Amino acid sequence: MRGPSVSLTTDLWTSSTMEPYITVTTHYITDTWKLKARVLCTSIMPERHTAVNIADRLSEIIKERGIVVFCTVHDNASNMNLAMELCEMFPKDLGCTGHTLQLAIKTGLVLRDVAKAIVAARRFVGHFRHSALATCALKKWQEQPGIRAYKLQTDCTVRWKFIFVMLQRLFEERIAVQSVLADETVTKPAVQKSLAMRASQWELLEQLIPVLQPLDKATEIMCGELHVGLSFIFPVIFNMISTTLHVEASDLTAVRAFKNTVRQQLETRESDDLTESISTVARMLDPRFKHLNFIPESKRDSAQSHLNSLLQDEGEPLAEKGEDVHSEDTVDNEGEPVTGKKA
Secondary structure, three states, X not given: OOOOOEEEEEEEEEOOOOOEEEEEEEEEEOOOOOEEEEXXXXXXXXXXXXXXXXXXXXXXXXXXXXXXXXXXXXXXOHHHHHHHHHOOOOOOEEEOHHHHHHHHHHHHHOOHHHHHHHHHHHHHHHHHHHOHHXXXXXXXXXXXXXXXXXXXXXXXXXXXXXXXXXXXXXXXOHHHHHHHHHOOOOOOHHHHHHHOOOHHHHHHHHHHHHHHHHHHHHHHHXXXXXXXXXXXXXXXXXXXXXXXXXXXXOOOHHHHHXXXXXXXXXXXXXXXXXXXXXXXXXXXXXXXXOOOOOOOHHHHHHHHHHHXXXXXXXXXXXXXXXXXXXXXXXXXOOOOEOOOOOO
């Protein structure tokens, strides 16, 4: 390991046999500047998952292994947030951005019109999953030229990604499924009436899916273990807020509400001190984002001054006002940091 400390990620989870566990993973950079992750501990945690119990268990794990923790990343549950405040061995902590995205997007998906469209889509897909006659008819339709042949996907309430996949698959197969639904030799009139989705709901899916797609990709990236650094997080969030979640004049009312809700959730949940937060320091030390073009100009000088004060505390020479603390030679052609150069 490089340096005197490591960063941690921790999570509480339940096995398929309903046994509660806690997992702690260490993250560190090697002497060759490679990001590594190792599971430090996975152990059963039968006691109640209160903040005090979590803090005690984490402290015990760290003491047993004799390591120094720089920062801990955890989910955004209230008991975990309080546990970080109680645990003196964790001077810095951050909520998981992947979990933050999950919570923000879920808030948008429960909006009335969006939720109604999801329920209608779920009912539609459920019919084909439980009717062998409808499934066989759908397969015959999919054999025709020009018809995409995708298997309909059910969703899952735990992760919103499965809702996105369900909506995407259903919309791609809309011609085939609507044709099967309209065939009275396959679908009874009463079932047709109960399952029919309104034209406005199909239009909503058409506009909503392109919004969900980049959000899904961002969530996947943020949950990566060996390719996501702290400096990367805010630029991705900023990009989503300014592009994916930007309201367009052609947006339906429900899509506008979804974008505004998710954007407000991200702005609230990801709000931090843009001057002195460790995430801002990380961005200034990353050659890709060192100019901080995505934060207000008034805060850039303050952030630079804060970084200079940190360098001074560590006995390093101060950067002159307006001088970058980086050299463009800090990374090689493959984007890997190079040792022995100004950083």
